[in-house]
Amino acid sequence: MRVLVTGGAGFIGSHYVRTLLDGGYAGYADARVTVLDKLTYAGNRANLPAAHPRLSFVRGDVCDQALLRELLPGHDAVVHFAAESHVDRSVAAGGAFVTTNVGGTQSLLEACVHTGVERVVHVSTDEVYGSIAAGSWTEEAPLAPNSPYAASKAGADLIARSYWRTHGLDVSVTRCCNNYGPYQHVEKLIPRFVTHLFEGRPVPLYGRGANVREWLHVDDHCRAVQLVLTRGEAGEIYHVGGGDELTNREITERLLELCGAGPDMVRHVPDRKGHDLRYSLDDSRIRERLGYAPRVPFARGLADTVAWYRDHPDWWKPLLEEERDADGGGAGGDGPPFG
Numbered sequence: 001m002r003v004l005v006t007g008g009a010g011f012i013g014s015h016y017v018r019t020l021l022d023g024g025y026a027g028y029a030d031a032r033v034t035v036l037d038k039l040t041y042a043g044n045r046a047n048l049p050a051a052h053p054r055l056s057f058v059r060g061d062v063c064d065q066a067l068l069r070e071l072l073p074g075h076d077a078v079v080h081f082a083a084e085s086h087v088d089r090s091v092a093a094g095g096a097f098v099t100t101n102v103g104g105t106q107s108l109l110e111a112c113v114h115t116g117v118e119r120v121v122h123v124s125t126d127e128v129y130g131s132i133a134a135g136s137w138t139e140e141a142p143l144a145p146n147s148p149y150a151a152s153k154a155g156a157d158l159i160a161r162s163y164w165r166t167h168g169l170d171v172s173v174t175r176c177c178n179n180y181g182p183y184q185h186v187e188k189l190i191p192r193f194v195t196h197l198f199e200g201r202p203v204p205l206y207g208r209g210a211n212v213r214e215w216l217h218v219d220d221h222c223r224a225v226q227l228v229l230t231r232g233e234a235g236e237i238y239h240v241g242g243g244d245e246l247t248n249r250e251i252t253e254r255l256l257e258l259c260g261a262g263p264d265m266v267r268h269v270p271d272r273k274g275h276d277l278r279y280s281l282d283d284s285r286i287r288e289r290l291g292y293a294p295r296v297p298f299a300r301g302l303a304d305t306v307a308w309y310r311d312h313p314d315w316w317k318p319l320l321e322e323e324r325d326a327d328g329g330g331a332g333g334d335g336p337p338f339g
Helices: 011-021 065-071 087-092 095-115 148-167 189-198 218-231 246-259 285-288 298-311 312-324
Strands: 001-008 032-037 053-057 077-080 117-123 169-176 179-181 203-206 214-216 236-238 244-247 266-269
Touching: 001 011, 011 032, 011 218, 032 214, 053 218, 065 095, 077 095, 077 218, 087 117, 087 148, 095 117, 117 148, 117 218, 148 169, 169 218, 169 244, 179 218, 179 298, 189 203, 189 298, 189 312, 203 214, 203 246, 214 218, 214 246, 218 236, 218 285, 244 246, 246 298, 298 312
Parallel strands: 001 032, 001 077, 032 053, 077 117, 117 169, 169 236, 179 214, 203 266
Antiparallel strands: 214 244
């Protein structure tokens, strides 16, 4: 078995790859893994083993059709994590999101059809639906994205559907809620707040902190992706939820407690343009059809995540320095959390 993982040096992709290489998925203990990653600021080669007998790493772009057609032959499956994924960056400049998320997905699927790849999982997000005041979205809910990021992922999802319908490609789509866990880039809410607090700096909270998100540990997400890869149906969409809905204010309070900080460390900042108020997924399909259920209780997972960042300043401090350098020494990474 040979699996190509796009975006495999990013937060979620690298967790999936590490688990594959560690024999964490039944039937894939001997799988050979090829990681294709452009290594933008969010991709980090250090998220993967420096060397492993079953790992091949290729630095490249999913938009590079010639590279894909050279790389894909011999692979049995593709798990497509590669994406520009940070909402605030898409608000500031959306072009890269359309290029990578829509164009890159089309390029990848075109190459899969051309080279005869048998199975593809396209990893997406709950943000394609917009905002929901009450209840939860099913997989049949209409797409109504409100940010350039979400719109680009919705476009990618529709491209995936079209390659199933037009070309008969065996592709499934997963849509997940907010992830957390080790190796997440410091621009995201949980690692940004944790690293700020460890450095004695205040945390930036959007508006009143009333926005509601559903949270899932990255390990549970990756297990769901693997279930869909091995048992999911062609053309099907699967929601991956966590069941733990919290406001950003509630998340902030938990992080303050875990980091031993007080409420005086919270700095309220102007809300983001078009900020969705609430996301919520009905994930009964993947639970009932594929037997999925999250295993990591949120309280334990969050505490373990905070402990990981406390124990690995050598991993995240260089990322904060890169932000400061990009800022010209100005805000020093004190801006709002992306995503």
